Amino acid sequence: METTITLTDYHFLSILQLASPALPVGAYSYSEGLETLVENGTISCCQSLEQWITAELRYGSMRLDAAMMARSVAAATRGDIAALRQHNLWLSAVRDTEELRNSSWQMGRSLKQLLGKLQPDTLPLAEAVGNPCNYAIAFGIASAHWQIQPQTALLAYLHSWATNLITAGVKLIPLGQTAGQELLLSLQTLFSNTSQEILNLDDDQLGCCSWGLSLASMQHETQYTRLFRS
Structure with a gap:
């Protein structure tokens, strides 16, 4: 059943900016193992890329990231620092590989720094979470600051994640730009x-089946030729 979400212009523009591919957090430099999967032939066309993204959304670790992001929106809205810290530590602990953990921490650090310049009011809450801070947690704090509802923030978060993977697929497989937009x-x-x-x-x-991503990420650490950091 579809849910109607009403956004003011302010909320709409804020979430567009937060989920924009132009946001300078370094997301473009990560492929989340996609580079390995393309090299070994697991992903070779638009259809196999779609199957991979679909599986990750239905069963993979992205569900954990998104769940913690949504919980962080609620915790940040009520100013619950203890809950934010717990979500952040839990998310760091469930990372299967060093690459995936470092990418989340790097993007989280970059988003915190950006928010500190754009919205200084977010700094006390963001700093209270501690370092390193996962990207999903920082995204949740930003969404709460701009009074974005959890469902809206979730849609934007998932869309932004998929956009980054599809952009990587367009470069790596390669795919045409139109095929990427159709996907x-x-x-x-x-x-x-x-x-x-x-x-x-x-x-x-809160569980997932992400062994495929874990193996791809571990293999990527020693992949000879790489365009991406993960």
């Missing part, structure tokens, strides 16, 4: 359904 458009219903599922997850349901 992104075809994922809209999945974004909506996934966001609803994530919002309804209890703490004891």
